[in-house]
Amino acid sequence: MGRKMGFGIMGCGMISEFHINAVDALSDRARLVGITDSVRDSAERMSLRHGGLKIFDSVDDMLSCREINAVCICVPSGYHADMIIKAASSKKHIIVEKPLAITKEQLDDIEKAVEENGVTLAVISQLRFAKDIKRAKYSIDSGELGKIVCADMYMKYYRSQEYYDSGAWRGTKKLDGGGALMNQGIHGVDLLQYLAGQIKSVFAFSKTLSRKIEVEDTLCASIEFDSGAIGVIQATTSVYPGYPRRIEINGDKGSVCIEETAMTRMDIAGNSAEDLTFRPSFASGASVAMNISNDYHTLQISDFIDAVKEKRKPAVDVREGRKAVDAILAIYKSAREERRVFIEELNPKPNNDYC
Numbered sequence: 489m490g491r492k493m494g495f496g497i498m499g500c501g502m503i504s505e506f507h508i509n510a511v512d513a514l515s516d517r518a519r520l521v522g523i524t525d526s527v528r529d530s531a532e533r534m535s536l537r538h539g540g541l542k543i544f545d546s547v548d549d550m551l552s553c554r555e556i557n558a559v560c561i562c563v564p565s566g567y568h569a570d571m572i573i574k575a576a577s578s579k580k581h582i583i584v585e586k587p588l589a590i591t592k593e594q595l596d597d598i599e600k601a602v603e604e605n606g607v608t609l610a611v612i613s614q615l616r617f618a619k620d621i622k623r624a625k626y627s628i629d630s631g632e633l634g635k636i637v638c639a640d641m642y643m644k645y646y647r648s649q650e651y652y653d654s655g656a657w658r659g660t661k662k663l664d665g666g667g668a669l670m671n672q673g674i675h676g677v678d679l680l681q682y683l684a685g686q687i688k689s690v691f692a693f694s695k696t697l698s699r700k701i702e703v704e705d706t707l708c709a710s711i712e713f714d715s716g717a718i719g720v721i722q723a724t725t726s727v728y729p730g731y732p733r734r735i736e737i738n739g740d741k742g743s744v745c746i747e748e749t750a751m752t753r754m755d756i757a758g759n760s761a762e763d764l765t766f767r768p769s770f771a772s773g774a775s776v777a778m779n780i781s782n783d784y785h786t787l788q789i790s791d792f793i794d795a796v797k798e799k800r801k802p803a804v805d806v807r808e809g810r811k812a813v814d815a816i817l818a819i820y821k822s823a824r825e826e827r828r829v830f831i832e833e834l835n836p837k838p839n840n841d842y843c
């Protein structure tokens with residue numbers, strides 16, 4: 489690899505713009521070699537918007553280009569696994585948009601392909617890079633909040649029917665993999681586990697109440713963490729006008745409340761100077777999908793470049809990226825089967841009784 493990492497971008501829809509801007513912002517270490525899309529017009533429009541980018545005729549064409557060291561996979565979620573496996577076998581490093589994949593079989597195949605080919609893969613979980621999220625994580629990990637008792641994620645968003653109709657893949661089982669939780673809610677599920685630890689078991693209700701889609705637009709789950717803490721995950725895209733996503737972590741010595749990526753309350757026992765209520769300003773995708781900040785994608789792609797150079801794991805590798813999807817698949821299974829589901833049921837540990 490030359491001094492600058494060469495990037496190719498697969499898929500030229502809404503989120504690809506954030507990757508193009510991020511690579512541009514990291515131009516001291518990264519270079520955008522080209523883009524590709526199965527719809528030629530989409531690639532051409534994107535190319536024009538960014539002053540004439542090189543367009544590859546196909547994903548295979550892009551993967552055969554030696555100047556490309558890494559690809560950003562920005563295609564519909566149901567295609568992530570196929571593209572990751574192709575890119576890994578071409579020995580390209582990979583950044584893939586969330587969700588990493590949408591079925592257990594895809595997740596297993598991805599893990600195998602990445603390991604066998606020795607490439608680096610990062611799953612976009614850009615919100616983990618926000619300053620207040622890091623502050624909250626520090627409070628929890630350092631014990632400032634004491635023993636965590638409750639950890640909740642409430643996402644009450646608005647996506648219109650037109651939003652779902654704007655792409656044939658949106659709201660479908662095969663390519664979106666789920667609805668409010670798998671597409672929008674996954675960010676909150678990722679943050680909740682990043683902050684409060686691994687979810688152990690779930691019990692959920694899932695409904696499609698007001699959108700004409702194959703998947704859920706509204707869902708609620710009771711959850712139990714490995715630590716013993718309990719909580720709630722609520723996700724909808726059907727409520728007007730859409731409120732900022734809220735995460736609350738409550739311990740026996742303190743509590744934090746986070747709206748989108750901003751800490752809005754922090755109360756720590758015996759430290760009244762820290763008992764704060766903030767009035768934050770933040771970008772929020774609560775009502776409009778595009779209204780999110782580009783900064784966090786830039787920070788995560790910067791971490792990925794460093795990880796490849798330093799031959800270390802990126803902040804969100806395959807294992808980290810699949811945790812959110814595993815929890816979501818367990819929640820869907822629980823709603824379908826109307827029972828409590830343990831995450832471990834999805835990925836049982838090998839039985840070593842006879843070893």
Ligand SMILES: NC(=O)c1ccc[n+]([C@@H]2O[C@H](COP(=O)([O-])OP(=O)(O)OC[C@H]3O[C@@H](n4cnc5c(N)ncnc54)[C@H](O)[C@@H]3O)[C@@H](O)[C@H]2O)c1
Pocket residue numbers: 498499500501502503504524525526527530547562563564565567585586587612614655671780
């Ligand atoms: N991190 C975030 O906050 C965030 C936000 C939005 C979307 N996403 C994720 O990004 C992915 C894309 O979402 P989007 O909103 O940009 O979708 P989109 O529909 O706007 O764009 C997808 C693009 O991929 C192209 N495409 C489809 N199949 C292809 C193929 N086989 N080869 C090449 N190109 C192909 C389509 O023509 C389209 O231009 C999804 O997985 C979504 O979950 C992440």
